[in-house]
Amino acid sequence: MKLFKTYLKLEYKKALQSFPTILLGTFALFCVTVLLLFSWQTQKKEHATSPAVIGVATEKDEPYMDFFMGLLKNMDNLKNNYTFTLIEKEQVSTLLKKKEINIAFLIPKNYISSLIDGTDEPIVLRFSGSDPSITTLMMRQLSEAVSSIMLETEAGIYTMNDYYAIHRLPNQSKDERNLNIKYINRLLTRHSIFSIETLEAEQGLSYTEYYFTVGLLLLLLSWGLLSPSCFRPEKKLLQLKLAQSGLSIPLQFLAKQLACCGNLCLLFLMLSLILSLVAPLLPITILQQTTFVEWMGAFLPVLLAIPLITAFFHVIYELIPDLVAGVLFLFISILLMGYLSGYFYPFSMLPNSIQNISHLLPTRILFQYTSGCLTKSFSLVALGKLLLTTFILELIALCTRMYRLEVTR
């Protein structure tokens, strides 16, 4: 027991050596995050709408373009995401390259006529850069909806003109203008067709809560990249010698685990303290908590997630003790597991098969537990899953270590 205590002390001292690196890395990440949040907050105050600009390029006398622009500019739902502007076709490439516009809609010459003739000239959507996000695909859906509305409106007006011409009715141009106004009015108030009911979803985290939890977890998981030496196993020879002198491999493993876990817990407590002090002073609402005590109350149960994070690091570095390969493997594990656990896109957007698999991933289990703690919906099931996963990961790490040493012997 005495030997174990001495070894534990030594391991803890070793773990503490990585403390400054982790602290420095965390501080740097923290500063950048605050800078970005601050700039967003300032920008929100300056501009009511987002500056993502969509340029609509068309021929000068293209019919219905004013109507089309009016429709786009008045899409209330899009106001926070896009602004629309009319541009000339010759400017498209330059403006896209200069990033003055983000997407260009290129309307072909005599677009409406081409559709009536059946030549079906397509509208071209040109993107600046290779925007890979899912919002690009949503833009496609939206374009189709807007275009369909525009074509139907134009069909209505053409029908009226034809009907008036066939029956030689008077006041055609005046009535056409009135019908146009009716359509525009109807489109501007189009949401009156829906009666809306909103529900408090069971799994409904607000987007701020969701991404705050994700940010916190990614920060905690990045600690494994900051201090690989802290989690990597000792040299095999040293481990065998220690085993010969009475400190068994499982005890060595336990000491390392306790030391690393203790170190990370200490760091997390420091981080929680800083966040709890800073968060109530911020002008934005991140979580429901408003006071220092409430924030600390939310963070403290998250301490139970630290053993799982440590176990995760241990498994990776036990499996791949090499420095470069280990860091790479840890990073790619975090990135891919995080992606499959809904860290970067909302979880509900993932395919069903991925959703089913992700419940087994440590990153998803961590998310479920942590989000529960932070949003005052602590769940014993999530805690149970967390503890079970920690145990399984520790067991894998220990077995890997013992297997490696057995092979060496």
Place this chain on the structure above:
Amino acid sequence: MKHYFTWLQILGKRLLRKPLFLFTLFLIPATVLLLRGSIHPKDSAIHVLLYSDEAAGKQTQDTIHDLLAQSNTIVTFSRCNGKEELYKQILSGKADCGYLFPENLDQALQDHATQKKAVISVVYAKNSLTSPLIQELVYSKVYPKLCYYILENHVKKRVPSSNEKELNKLYQEHQTGKSFFSFEYTDGSKNELLNQEDTNYMLLPMRGIAAIFLFLAALTGMLYWYEDKEHQLLCWLAKSKRNVIRFFYAFQPTFLAGIVGLLSLLLSGISSNLGNEVLCMFLFILAATSFSLLLSLLLPKIKLFLAVIPLLVGGSMILCPVFLNLTTSNPICSLLSKLLPVTYYLESIHSNSGKWHLCLYTVILLLCYTILANCVTVQPGTFIKCQNIQHD
């Protein structure tokens, strides 16, 4: 020259003889294969439920059929058998929103054309971001009928004796059906990915993920340099040679990650033509290597270097257009992203000016490295230590 080639060989062997390193490299193509098979035809990013009574009229059924037919990998519409089931699925997060259609949509739309009464009930979770988009899609499906009723009312007011059948026939003649879209990149080349109806949206960020992985490989490659420097394995080399060999340390893992990244892109189906991909990847390998070299020169201690890795990798994930493009909504994001090589790589794929920017970025980094490497003085004591080692 032979000397450098030997170093290149030694460093290459050091990496290639580690099966776990190779296993790590192949995790990205393996994930691509997993994701390729993960999308079921019924899967999509947004799930919308549609409900109507069994006794609903033809117009209601037709509109629902239209919407069901519009399902793709982004939005899936599915019919729900009961109102309770609809609420249950939205509450549990299985569906994003639900639309309850009236029994007689035709009559409801006719009434709406004159009275502006609500016709369709929408149910969605409080935090839903996607429901406004769906609302526009559903509206576009009911709009043709509504548009006709507005026209009919308008004409009837002017000409009470108007012929409805004739008007309807004329209207149908003017309906052009679906409009067509074509998607292009900045340089005007076709965006085949978006032009497909069944795009696997899970594979969209794969290029960015592969790029960040390559960037990390360049950074971690330098960790061997720090380790070897600590063990004084390099001090017998002349300073000029040491600077070239330092390049190999970062280049080797980056090159391997580049090959695997290229393979992943080809497997994912999001790649452009091979020549363009190889060129951009090669330029990016050089850029990432140069970045890593310069950083290792600026940060002499391994602990400092390790401290900035998560910052750079995390920064690349958030600031570069990998998962979301934040540069458009925040000028500071845009500015900070310009410091990272991943941004230039992602921009270079479909733009010639992007390729030139990537080249310029690499040249600037290499120039800075060369100038700084020649300016940095040897730490006092190192030379004596090295001499002693050589004597021993």
